[in-house]
Amino acid sequence: MERPAAIRLEAVEKRFGASTAVAGIDLTIGEGEFFSLLGPSGCGKTTLLRMMAGFENPSSGRIAIGGADMTGVPPYERPVNMMFQSYALFPHMSVADNVAFGLKQDGVPRPEIARRVAEALDLVRMGDFGRRRPHQLSGGQRQRVALARCLVKRPKVLLLDEPLSALDKKLREQTQFELVNIQEKVGITFVMVTHDQEEAMTMSSRIAVMDHGRILQVGRPHEVYEYPANRFVADFIGTANFFPGTVLGDGGGFAADGLAGPLTVSGDLPPGPATVMVRPEKLVMGREAPAGAVNVLSGTVAEIAYLGDVSIYHVRLASGALVLATAANLRHSAEPGLTWDDRVFLSWHPANAVVLR
Amino acid sequence: MRTAGWRRDWGRRLVVALPFLWLGLFFLVPLLIVGKISLSETRSGIPPYEPLFEIADGALVQVRASLANFALLFEDDLYVGAYFQSLTIAGLSTLACLLIGYPMALGIARARPERRSILLLLVILPFWTSFLIRVYAWMGILKDEGLLNALLLGLGLIDQPLIILNTDAAVYIGIVYSYLPFMVLPLYASLEKLDPFLLEAAADLGAPPWRAFLAVTLPLSAPGIVAGSMLVFVPAVGEYVIPDLLGGGDTLMMGKALWDVFAQNRDWPAASALAVAMLAALALPMALFHHLQGRLEGDGGA
Secondary structure (H helix, E strand, O other), X not given: OOOOEEEEEEEEEEEEOOEEEEEEEEEEEEOOOEEEXXXXXXXXXXXXXXXXXXXXXXXXXXXXXXXXXOOOOOHHHOOEEEEOOOOOOOOOOOHXXXXXXXXXXXXXXXXXXXXXXHHHHHHOOOHHHOOOOHHXXXXXXXXXXXXXXXXXXXXXXXXXXXXXXXXOHHHHHHHHHHHHHHHHHHOOEEEEEEOOHXXXXXXXXXXXXXXXXEEXXXXXHHHHHHOOOOHHHHHHOOOOEEEEEEEOOOOOOEEEOOOOOOEOOOOOOOOEEEXXXXXXXXXXXXXXXXXXXXXXXXXXXXXXXXXXXXXXXXXXXXXXXXXXXEEEOOOOOOOOOOOOOOEEEEEOOHHHEEEEO | OHHHHHHXXXXXXXXXHHHHHHHHHHHHHHHHHHHHHXXXXXXXXXXXXXXXXXXXXXXXXXXXXXXXXXXXXXXOHHHHHHHHHHHHHHHHHHHHHXXXXXXXXXXXXXXXXXXXXXXXXXXXXXXXXXXXXXXXXHHHHHOOOOHHHHHHHHOOOOOOOOOOOOOHHHHHHHXXXXXXXXXXXXXXXXXXXXXXXHHHHHHHOOOOHHHHHXXXXXXXXXXXXXXXXXXXXXXXXXXXXXHHHHOOOOOOOHHHHXXXXXXXXXXXXXXXXXXXXXXXXXXXXXXXXXXXXXXXXXXXXX
């Protein structure tokens, strides 16, 4: 970590009665990062975020923000601001009063409040809406007001709880880039909670994948996608084909359960049980067996999912296992070339597979 | 289709019309009779007032309406005094109910969901016994040798019994006790709707709990405050039983004055005029309330 830490978590745990929501997390988030906590619902990501904001206290462990220990510091004294999933705009106040609220609490002089509120609303392109009430705004507009209300206080860290989940798909994609642009412009550290892997991949500088209260992997988007640390991460982020089996050792390759020949894996791996993971788009598919290729499997096309830009082929192997392969629809032609029950060959380069323990 | 729509229309109209018919018959008609009596002159006999319309040979001969009874209300200090005393007692009691009821309602609204229904039940539990009996029970508590004095004397806090019964203080205690649930329930209804994330947002933006309360909880519960205050204030102004049983000779509220004129003086027209005047005096705060409520709902609606 070359940058100073905005947030440092040390062995943070949170138990609710008998259940453990967060089970011992160590994490350092650098200044200026756009960091995502990604995981299925109930994985503890929101609890972790709420502990950073101060709404929950860790059962044990320590949270430091900007180098200062936050133990026992109430939310209203923390240098962080949170954007709520429901936005939590005050319904009885105008947009401008909502944005000004935090500055008033800090006793900022009136002219400065007016100037900063106008600035913040301009930043989120809501400059003309200051006098409206929240219920007079669309979902996307409310989201931006909520963002302005957080940004105007210039927090050390901005916490975002599923910021885009209430928007429809098209608007969500637009807003993803807008959020990233705003983050780059203001330079504030963003910590975002999301269950949407695409959202996390597009927006984040780093991602922490969580499950059952633990962090399974932290890394840049391409790292967690291309080199997942375990089967859960591989499965949760994107789509993956898994071949369980045994590493034979001594360059003998990998004996996959149910497959005839051994697979070739790259690197010198210690022998033992493992799983080979290959992403569907890394598979090369054709009617003829590729000459000179390793890792060739054959099967029949059982299902084709046409998504427009790509098609996903479900190929059933002789062993009965299904393998997913993605092929880009590069041409206009309505005839996709391959159809149901066609016999196809799949292959991949050993460098494009990952061996998971 | 047309007949079906026609029938549905009529069905709908009937459903709406029935309660109006009911109100018209049993509320509006008696009110009109009271209004009519208030314009008549008093006499001894049955009924104890002169007829408003004199009819002879099937033709209207004379209409004798006078506003003398209303003029009397303003001439006599007793009635004006009773009016202002009623407003004062009702107003202060409403304030006391609000100060006691708000923390109660807030406590219930923030209690765990499974406890809320029990707490609400406790609030409405007193309604299960007769109102009259409960007021009599207060006589037992407040009288000179009553429970309260016995307790305070026993604890050594006082040397001689406090005189509470038959004073204004007893009236306040009685009204606040009796009407507290009418304050707590609408307050609870508006506080329970309050999105807890709004308070978290306020805290997150730097507001300590008391400032979050003033900036968020209080304004957003304004409809409940207005509704509860009206539910306490309006009936308290016309309260008769409590001042009669708990109050002293100098506690003269409108309800009691009305009863005295009606039953003791047997002056039906004056009593009716008093009733009509009271209604008019209460219509004003009610209209204000509706105006306020309409505005608050227009603002707060999502």
